[in-house]
Amino acid sequence: MTTASEPAWRLPPRAVLLAAILLLLAAEVGGASMARYKLELGRWARTEMLARPAVHGLVGVRDVDERILDEALFRFDAGLRLFHMHAEGMALVVIATTTVAVTLAQGATTRRALVLLLTVGGIGYPLGYLLWSVLIPVLGVERGKTVAEWLLWLPFGAATIAALVWLSALIAVRMIRR
Amino acid sequence: MSRPPLLVVLVAVLVIALGELGGATLSQLRPATARWATARITANAPAHGLSGTPEYDDAVRERAVFTVEAGLSFFHVHAEGMGLVLFFASTLVATVVRSRVARRLLYVLLTLGALFPLGYLAYALAVVELGRDDGVALAETWVLSPLGLAAIAGLIGLAITLARPSEAR
Numbered sequence: 060m061t062t063a064s065e066p067a068w069r070l071p072p073r074a075v076l077l078a079a080i081l082l083l084l085a086a087e088v089g090g091a092s093m094a095r096y097k098l099e100l101g102r103w104a105r106t107e108m109l110a111r112p113a114v115h116g117l118v119g120v121r122d123v124d125e126r127i128l129d130e131a132l133f134r135f136d137a138g139l140r141l142f143h144m145h146a147e148g149m150a151l152v153v154i155a156t157t158t159v160a161v162t163l164a165q166g167a168t169t170r171r172a173l174v175l176l177l178t179v180g181g182i183g184y185p186l187g188y189l190l191w192s193v194l195i196p197v198l199g200v201e202r203g204k205t206v207a208e209w210l211l212w213l214p215f216g217a218a219t220i221a222a223l224v225w226l227s228a229l230i231a232v233r234m235i236r237r
Numbered sequence: 238m239s240r241p242p243l244l245v246v247l248v249a250v251l252v253i254a255l256g257e258l259g260g261a262t263l264s265q266l267r268p269a270t271a272r273w274a275t276a277r278i279t280a281n282a283p284a285h286g287l288s289g290t291p292e293y294d295d296a297v298r299e300r301a302v303f304t305v306e307a308g309l310s311f312f313h314v315h316a317e318g319m320g321l322v323l324f325f326a327s328t329l330v331a332t333v334v335r336s337r338v339a340r341r342l343l344y345v346l347l348t349l350g351a352l353f354p355l356g357y358l359a360y361a362l363a364v365v366e367l368g369r370d371d372g373v374a375l376a377e378t379w380v381l382s383p384l385g386l387a388a389i390a391g392l393i394g395l396a397i398t399l400a401r402p403s404e405a406r
Binding site: 066068151155156162219220223224226227231233234237 | 238239260261264314318321325
């Protein structure tokens with residue numbers, strides 16, 4: 060499909076493609092599970108929250124507690140939905156940006172560093188939403204968010220952003236040099 | 238698969254990077270963003286129809302801040318998506334479109350289309366400066382619609398090329 064005079068894309072390493080496809084698969088399975096097991100997931104989260112009244116600030120007054128539980132369940136569901144959406148998006152971002160990196164980055168070290176940052180950042184970031192959802196019934200909405208933020212969102216999100224800025228600069232420099 | 242021109246690749250990667258930055262800003266700097274929007278709305282009181290009645294003004298401010306946050310959120314999701322659309326669609330153009338003129342035209346349309354998410358940044362800014370309705374109308378008329386139409390025209394052009402084997406290589 061490529062003529063000799065035109066530059067062609069190079070494929071990223073197979074492990075990167077496999078990681079991206081597995082993330083896509085996880086996103087699809089996550090989306091399907093959210094729909095198929097919505098009631099069961101909600102029931103599990105509710106049971107876990109009721110088992111930890113102090114964590115969620117439950118006071119034993121039905122009107123008050125139901126509002127708190129509804130709010131936490133809404134966040135639990137939102138975390139799963141955000142995992143589904145971000146995992147789908149980031150898997151494609153990993154494929155596209157690592158393709159650009161392996162094709163346009165010239166030094167082997169630069170290429171490897173960019174591919175590593177883009178892959179690890181892109182795969183790890185969406186998992187933060189899954190972790191947040193799992194932690195909500197156990198630690199509460201805010202503590203769960205803090206843990207997910209420090210363990211996954213900040214490091215992996217920063218890796219992706221740093222790599223994308225680096226890649227953009229690299230392409231811009233290459234354009235200027237031509 | 239052929240690679241599109243560097244400028245097209247740069248725009249695709251930049252738009253994705255801006256989308257990521259927008260998402261990070263949205264989650265990490267939400268209170269600061271809301272404070273900034275509230276201050277700008279107060280500074281542009283006549284545009285927002287603030288009356289000096291605290292209850293009414295608070296409701297107006299709340300609606301405008303919500304619209305600003307929605308604009309930033311739309312920017313985040315659309316930038317991630319449109320950067321990828323440009324990457325994959327322009328790769329298809331580079332690979333299958335035979336005519337050089339047609340290829341250039343499609344690159345221009347798709348690249349302009351990838352800038353569509355910037356319309357949501359304009360939307361967020363215009364809302365605080367011009368008021369909710371006027372700001373939304375300005376961004377929709379002058380930024381979102383033209384860039385969105387460019388994306389649609391580029392994709393229609395690519396679809397036509399793919400549907401007519403004589404045009405494709």
